[in-house]
Amino acid sequence: MxxxxxxxxxxxxxxxxxxxxxxxxxxxxxxxxxxxxxxxxxxxxxxxxxxxxxxxxxxxxxxxxxxxxxxxxxxxxxxxxxxxxxxxxxxxxxxxxxxxLDVRPYGDDQGSWWVFADLDSDLLGGQVPADHVLGVGHASLSLARATIRRPVGSVLDLGTGCGVQALHASRHAQRITATDLSPRALSLARATFSINGLDVETRQGTWFEPMAGRRFDQVVCNPPFVVGPSRVDYTYRDSGLAGDDASALVVAALPEYLARGGVGQLLASWLHLPGRDWDERVTAWLPGGVDAWFVQRDVADPDLYVGTWLRDAGIDPRSPEGSARASAWLDWFAENKVAGVGFGFVTIRRTDSEPRIVCEDLRHAFDDPLGPEAAGWLDRIDWLRAHSSPDALLRAHLRVADSVVLEEVSASGDEGWEAVVRRLHRTDGPGWQHEIDELVRALLAGCSGALPLGDLLELLAAAHGVATDALVVAALPLVDELVRHGMLVPA
Structure with missing residues (x-):
């Protein structure tokens, strides 16, 4: 009702x-x-x-x-x-x-909302129906924490479900549009918006179809990204597209609905196949004219993946139905030679400049939300683009970020303790780490902002008896990576 x-x-x-x-x-x-x-x-x-x-x-x-x-x-x-x-x-x-219904308070650091959704399988005491509308779950919380929260004019919440991403968008957007394929999801989302006093435009339809011809400053999407055969058992997770085609569709189509400089962020899944790196697969989905950052947060083997999603829907994997579904699902994985299923976040920005596309594994635990890091990543890409020539980067004044510490592990040798591992740690954000050698350690020790990078490399080359040109060629890619990871910052 x-x-x-x-x-x-x-x-x-x-x-x-x-x-x-x-x-x-x-x-x-x-x-x-x-x-x-x-x-x-x-x-x-x-x-x-x-x-x-x-x-x-x-x-x-x-x-x-x-x-x-x-x-x-x-x-x-x-x-x-x-x-x-x-x-x-x-x-x-x-x-x-x-x-x-599941009607519960849900808040952020600025206040509290109420969210309407369907009861989960535990409270239902069994399997959820096909048109089940998921409440505030782990995936929606993860996307909310990974989303950039800078003020924008317009936000599109594609596949809004019960409306969680639109609630967060209300903190920083002037106008919000929410779409979904499911009429029931839109009804519950409208109730969520209504009880919280929010004016949100809602549209029903498949994927981007309701938004034809429109563009937004920001698009957020928690799509039905479950990987498997081309079927729809539950509208909240199944797209009807086989494999990772749902994620591929959103990644490929989303930039068309971004205003210039607009940013899209989504959860996505991708197949791990023998003989092919996952980053080659996902970057092939992208159209031209975009910066993109793919962050892989987890990789699940097919057995674990199938069992997790069966239980999510309230199906006991030990039951006859659970056994039959698991068998068909695992058959599909085997037929398609799937070694694992990757899962993570994608940030896409429409750009008129030379695109920058980066794929990174980020499977270790960290506490800070990823949204500020995504915003910082885009800013750092802009800075690197402005310093894309070697001469421009060598003229830059850089310093080690305040949150970066150096860990050194030493082993006992003939001449006493000798460092065998030198590792940089960023203690905030996603906690990036980089192992470095003695030359890089010496370079970073000089990165206080007083001298340009080129002068530091010349001094380092002279002190260690190496050719300056060779040191520059070796150092610039590392400097680029340390800037991208927020470990070196403009002074």
Whole structure:
């Protein structure tokens, strides 16, 4: 009954939530850090104990976040009635009431929103339906953290689902458009926008079709990127395209919908095939006229991949249905010689300059969000482009970034301790690391901004008895990489 979630009902429901203190901060205060963290791990009992006998807020937590059954009189006292039943927000069975939709607070460092979505497989107690609308999941959180948050005029949220990316866009965009193939997803997204008082244009249609002829300053997309046979079991994850063709389609088509200098960011998956590097595969998807940064965050083997996505849909891999689906899926992987499935983020910028395309593995753990790093990467690409000639780069004054430290590992030798590993660490952002030799160590020691790079290389060549020209040829590619990774910065 998602179509019944009218703006009028959403306004009344918002009032009820505000009276109860049902927002991101209120939930955290009531539960406490430990129970809140346990709930995030899928361990509900500490939260249930904290929410018990805690008034209207405790009841809402138990109803929507824990999936508990409550007496009708308890729910009637805090939610608009009977509208909450007729809209499907709750379900009534005799004198018992359970959540019919996932309606939960979701916040960032600037405040709190509410998000409408469908109940997950745990709360449903089984397999999700084909038109299931995913809530605030790991993928949407990852994309939100990886998205650039600079002020822009217009944002397109392609495949909005329940509307999470559009909520974040409301912090920095003047105008937002959200599209989806699924009518149910758009209905729930409209409710999400309505209850939060946001004016978002919504369009229904396949891929970019509803946006023909339009361009945006920023495009964000969490597409149905699951890799496998060309079928659609669940609209939130399956595209109907085989393999990684869904990711390829978005990467190839997205630049056409960017304004000049506009940026697109998406989650994507790609196949790992024998005899071919993954970066060759993904860069072949790109049209001309774009800068692009592909960041690989994980690679899953087919067995793990299939089991993960079966459980995501609420299918027990041990059941007859799970076994049949897994067998067909693994047959497809075998027939197509798939060795693994890569997953990560793609940042694309439309440019009239010489394109810069970089693919990088970033599979280690780090805490900082990737969005500021993506913005910094684009800025650093611009700086490198302006210093693309060797003469321009050699005239530049550079310094080691404040967040960079040098780790040295020494081994005992005939003449005492000798350094065997020298490794640069950037202690913020994605935590880039670079192993360096003694010459690079000496060069970076001089990078304080006082002298241009060319003078430093001349001094270094003289001190170590090497040819300046040869040292320059060897050093410039490394300097380029250290600048891209934010380890060397303009002084």
């Amino acid at each position: 998602a179509d019944d979630l009218s703006p009028e009902f959403c306004a009344v429901l918002r009032d009820a939530f505000e009276r109860a203190g049902y927002d991101a901060d209120g939930v955290l205060r009531l539960l406490g850090d430990s129970a809140h963290a346990a709930l995030g791990r899928g361990e509900p009992e500490p939260a249930r104990r904290a929410a018990r006998d805690s008034g209207a807020l405790g009841s809402l937590i138990r109803l929507f976040l824990l999936g508990d059954t409550l007496p009708e009189r308890e729910v009637r006292a805090i939610l608009p009635w009977p509208e909450s039943v007729s809209t499907g927000v709750v379900r009534v069975d005799g004198d018992d009431v359970r959540a019919g």
